[in-house]
Amino acid sequence: MEHDKDFFRYLKDKALHTRKETLNIHGISQETRIASSLSCVEIFTVLYYGKILNFKSSEPGWENRDRFIISKGHGAISLYPVLADTGYFDALELANVGKEGSFLGGIPDYIIPGFETTNGSLGHGLGVACGISLALKRKKRKEKVFVLMGDGELYEGSVWEAVMFAGRHGLDNLTLILDNNKICMLDYCKNILDLEPLDKKFGVFGWNTLTVDGHDLTGLYEALSGLKENETGRPGVLIANTVKGKGVKSLENDPLCHIKNLNEAQIKEAIEGLK
Amino acid sequence: MKTERKTMRDVFIDRIFHMMEEDESIFFISADFGSPMLDKLRDKFKDRFINVGIAEQNLINVSTGLALEGFTVYAYAIAPFLTMRAFEQIRINLSLHAQFKDVNVNFIGVGAGLSYDVSGPTHHCLEDISIIRTLPNIILFSPSDWVLAQGFIDYSINVKKPKYIRFDGKPINNIYGSFENVKLEDGFKEIKKGNEICLISTGYMTHTTIKAADTLAKDGINAGVLDVFLLKPINENLFVETLKDYKYLITLEEAFMNKGGLDGLVSSLIDEYDLKVKLKRMGFKDSYVFDIGGREYLHKINNLDDISVAKYIKDTLIK
Structure with missing residues (x-):
């Protein structure tokens, strides 16, 4: 679908809003993983505000919704402001993340409207998504299944069991979005066990692969729009090259940024520095 | 006791086959594990039988x-690999989801206890009851014969919760005769009422407790036999009511003792309901079985x- 400049300006504004709110949440709950949550902001923006996902926030379990599995649960705090802004819950709840009585924890679970599955332990989302994709195919349903996974999660062996499964069963209603921020908890992935070449690895398992700049809203929108229409008989993976800690200079390109927290002054400075 | 020997998996899969003919909402997924009866099922229901490969997590x-x-x-998979390789998948995706959602996954582990005797300790399954019992929201079914299965x-x-179905690997005798004799929701059945001593067992070991009680009867000792087939949930009140007048309870399990298995279930109920009975545990000590045979x-x-x-009962409990 063709979109004008206003559409992408709108997405840019929403990405900026999401990034700011994510930093604010980190100020409220220091247990949240800020760097990992900042790398996937544009991905969430395009999926929800770009209407790649078909959803109804007033009815989270709506039968016709596309299913979105957030496998990298720890790094999905940036979805909270998106879900609040799109009407899944009151935006005032964002001030309660991690507080007693709130339903918004440091790592999201399916008790939160808009989350499909249990998150927090890595390597589960893709396999569950395979089951959902297969179920939708058997029921001849048109809904699509999207999964967000971090690149570090690819170290889990269970992921590759699911990668093989999706390829073998031709799950072209399934799109894996890989938030390829290239950093684990303690180091760059390339220094731990190099994961590249990712496109070739998925390719030989029978997947369609596409690589984009994961912060380029236009590129993301075009790629995800195309993948949503995938009828090739092969599942699709979008390798979104991202920067962990995107938008906060003190986090970007720091191999230990996963476990770094920002204090009040740093958050203020980071928000002021956002464009 | 009836003597017709059948495998639990084959009678169960035969029933699933017939249910799948009527109900299109049933899937059968195997981790590359089979049975003679499964050949028929996978041939007929090609779109609802899936072999994920040797991949218990997936x-x-x-x-x-x-x-x-x-x-x-x-x-469907081999019991120790299903419950232990995929334990975290069971915890995260079945146990946690089932707290607030319907998740009707019946995960069938074949090879309870020492079913795969000669295959050695990797294939022996002496831990599954203990570890599955630790998980909330999971039903634990451990039948002693193929009628129960x-x-x-x-x-x-009908019960839309995850269930661990623990099947023996060998053909096994029929204890119950007919399922009409079973009240599943009770979780157990006192197969034989005794005086003072009651043997409590699950799965294959109920065949052993029945034989042991027969042997004791020849010596004039009337030991009871109680078969526990649903370890979770169990009708606690009825269980306690049934056992409260015994003097000795002896748990017999093809599992490690003192690790939260059947003995742990009985022991916790004794404590909770303040029963004045003595518990003796029989099972495997804290080491694996490397012996061949x-x-x-x-x-x-x-x-x-x-x-x-x-x-043991004659030597230690009968004075």
Whole structure:
């Protein structure tokens, strides 16, 4: 679908809003993983505000919704402001993340409207998504299944069991979005066990692969729009090259940024520095 | 006791086959594990039988996805690999989801206890009851004969919770005769009422406790036999009411002792309901079985055969 400049300006504004709110949440709950949550902001923006996902926030379990599995649960705090802004819950709840009585924890679970599955332990989302994709195919349903996974999660062996499964069963209603921020908890992935070449690895398992700049809203929108229409008989993976800690200079390109927290002054400075 | 021997898996899969003919919402997923009866099923239901390969983790994950979309799923694998390789998948995707959602995954582990005797300690399954019992929201079914296994099908479809179905690997005798003699929701059945002593067992070991009680009867000792087939949930009040007047309870299990298995269940109920009974545990000590031999031999050298059980009772409890 063709979109004008206003559409992408709108997405840019929403990405900026999401990034700011994510930093604010980190100020409220220091247990949240800020760097990992900042790398996937544009991905969430395009999926929800770009209407790649078909959803109804007033009815989270709506039968016709596309299913979105957030496998990298720890790094999905940036979805909270998106879900609040799109009407899944009151935006005032964002001030309660991690507080007693709130339903918004440091790592999201399916008790939160808009989350499909249990998150927090890595390597589960893709396999569950395979089951959902297969179920939708058997029921001849048109809904699509999207999964967000971090690149570090690819170290889990269970992921590759699911990668093989999706390829073998031709799950072209399934799109894996890989938030390829290239950093684990303690180091760059390339220094731990190099994961590249990712496109070739998925390719030989029978997947369609596409690589984009994961912060380029236009590129993301075009790629995800195309993948949503995938009828090739092969599942699709979008390798979104991202920067962990995107938008906060003190986090970007720091191999230990996963476990770094920002204090009040740093958050203020980071928000002021956002464009 | 009836003498017709059948495997639990074959009678159960036969029932699933017939249910799948009527109900299109049933999937059967295998981690490359079979049975003669499964050949028929996978041939007939090509679109609802899936072999995920030797991949127990993905077995549970794919089954979860199907169940979240409303399907009834049977996930089938070798018991120790299913419960221990895929334990975290069971915890995250079945146990946690089932707290607030319907997730009807029936995960069937074949090879309880020492079913795979000669295959050695990797294939022995002495931990599964203990570890699955630790998980909330999981039903734990451990039948002692194929009549129970066969009769479980309606419950497995109608109760939309994850269930660990623990099957013996060997053909086994029929204890119950007919499922009409069973009240599944009770979780247990007092097969024989005794005086003072009651043997409590699950799965294959109920065949041993029945034989041990027969041996004791020849010596004039009337020991009761109680078969626990649903370890979770169990009708606690009825269980306690049934056992409160015994003097000794003896748990016999093809599992490690003192690790939260059947003995742990009985012991916690004794404490909770303040029963004035003494509990004796019989099972495997805290080490694996590397000895080579058939199941009866392995039981014998570990004092878990019916003769050893009867002797233990005569020597230590009868004064």
